[in-house]
Every structure is written in structure tokens, then in C-alpha cells.
Amino acid sequence: MSYFYNKNLKLHYDVLGSGKPLVLIAGITCDNNHWSLMKSELSKSFQLIMPDNRGVGKSDTPECNYTVADMAADIVALLDNLNLDKVSILGHSMGGAIAQYLACYYPERVEKLIISHSFIKFRASSIMFCQHEYLLAELNASPEIRATAILPFIYSDDFIGNGANVQALINAIATTKSKQSLDSYKQQIYAISEFNSMDYIQKIKAETLVIAGEFDKLAPFQDSQEIVNKLDNAKLKIMAGAHVPMWETPEQYANLITAFLSRSVVVVEQHISQYPNPIIVNAGDVVITGREDSEWIGWVFCTNIQSNVSGWVPQQIISVLTVERGIILEDYSAVELNVLPEQQVSIERELNGWAWCCDGEQRGWLPLEKLKIAKD
Incomplete structure (x- = not known):
């Protein structure tokens, strides 16, 4: 359990894994448990830095309203605390708004940028959803009522069409103690309501991946397309599912993130593993x-x-x-990949003349001498 300070605020973060640093910034109401289903996979390739945004989890709550700019400044203070000059950033939903601000106003700190299920300006209907969720919490509504009201907005029909998934989420709501006060939730609603990057988003120069959910109601994929249209060096990936891929499809989400952040190479010589039973x-x-x-x-x-x-x-x-x-x-x-010449793979880690690679479906080791940098 680790902490840092930004001015008088004591803020919490966790670090997991080794490799190039990747900061994961969660959305409204979420602490860093937001990443619990995918952090193990991502930490195989990256050093994950997972803060609790101000007002949630183990971080302090300010006494007054704050903005996305304030939360971006918290991330910069965290990087300073860790002596990290430049990192890749993944921001989901409100975290995507924070990531945009970082890339615009602290470009020297951002290596690569992933804006996931986010927006240039949060839609009025989405703000109303957050306000509705706040009222349900204020009224101490039952887990069943909260689930019925909330889940259709953040999960896909396929996911909530499975009764076991719904019951598991109801149980989670019933048994998980809230890690955010009502005052803090109101402050985050204020921050996300005031956010609008239209006047400065074009300043982003970092290579950017924008991820959207095909059935996302809170941040429809058109919002992500609008972001891509404003940037010179961005591409859009639309995933199956709705607003929370880290819960619906964590493995696919982790693979997409890893592929973007990893170095793309081409196989120049066939490699067949000689170890059918690797250690x-x-x-x-x-x-x-x-x-x-x-x-x-x-x-x-x-x-x-x-x-x-x-x-x-x-x-x-x-x-x-x-x-x-x-x-x-x-x-x-010690699993090795079986590959053919001209096949493209992504390097996630290099060690002692070998590279841990992903071919889009499987991962394994390949000799670096059998690879060359891929051309776009």
C-alpha cells in the first residue's frame, strides 16, 4: 500500500509488474480495483501504476469541488513521486478525460495514449444517469433496485441477459462497502459535467488508441469517433460489449492494450518450438x-x-x-511461439536475446534474431 501527496492531499496508488510503465486511470466512482480482472495479464508485460483518483478508494477527499485538471495534476505529482519522466497512459471513461488533459497540457510526460470509452464532452443523458445513481445511493436503495437501474446502462444485453452475471453483480453491490462518500460522488459528477476538451484536444500529439464499446450507452462509439476525428495520430477500435470491457471481456481488452503498446515486428525465419512440455x-x-x-x-x-x-x-x-x-x-x-516467415507479432518483453511475443491469440518466446521491425 503506497501513498503520495499533491499539495495537502494524500493519495493512494498500487504498483504491479515490471517493464515499461503504464498508468491506469479509472472512471467515476471507481478505485483501482476497477482493473482487478485484467491487471494480472497486463502486469506480465508492463509495470502497472494504478492510482485511486481523489475522493475514492484510499485517497483523500477534498473539501470543495475539483476538476479534471486537478485530477490530471494528481497524476503528474504521482509520476514525480516515482521519478518517472514519461509513461504510457490508459484512461477509461472519466479517466479518459483525465488522460486527454494530461496529453494536452503535459505532453512531455506521455509516451503513448489510450482513451477508452470516453468523450470530448459527457452527454447530458449520461450526467443524468450519474445523478440518478447518486440519488439511489443517497436513498440507500436495495441492491436489486440499484442493479435494475444501473446495469442496463453500463453492461451489454448479452452480458446482463445471463442471470448468473446479474446475480453476481447484485451480490457484489450488496456485499461491497462503498469506497466513495456521497459528497465525493457529487464532486466527481461536477468534475465530469464541467469537462469539455473541444477547444484543446487537437493539441494531443502522442500516438493514440481510442477504444469504444459497440453498445455503450454512457459514451456511445460516436463519441470516440469524434475524438479520433480531432487527432492527427489516432486510430479507433470498437469492441463488442458496452461501457466496461475490463469486466465484460477483460482478456480481449488486455490483449488490445498490449498489442498497441508493444513493438510490432515481422518474423524473418520460421521458428518451431523444440520443447513440447515447457517449464x-x-x-x-x-x-x-x-x-x-x-x-x-x-x-x-x-x-x-x-x-x-x-x-x-x-x-x-x-x-x-x-x-x-x-x-x-x-x-x-518457457512456452515458445511457432511462427512462419512474414508473420507479424508484437514484442512485449525482451530478455537475454529472446522476446516474449503475442501473435494476436497466443503468447510465447521467440529469438530476436528471427525478427525485424515491422513497417507501417
């Missing part, structure tokens, strides 16, 4: 360590004591216990 280890596992690879420096031949499966493990994730024993520091899979 897989988890953080904390003890392995028997053997010889070091003479061709690929930095790889150690290990045997997983629990599974008795052997294979090559990067030296960087092994903490030496004894001469022939080591403990694994992070989850690792």
Missing part, C-alpha cells in the same frame, strides 16, 4: 539449477521440483538459495 514456474517456487546456456547468455537450465519439468529460465528471475537450488522471483512460462 512453467510461479513466484516462490524452488527449482534445481543446472548448467548455463553457452549460446544464449543469461539462461539457466532448471527443474521445477513440484512438476519435475525442466527447461530454460532467465537468470534474472532466480534468487540463489544454494549451489543447486534457487527460488523463483516472478511467474514465468
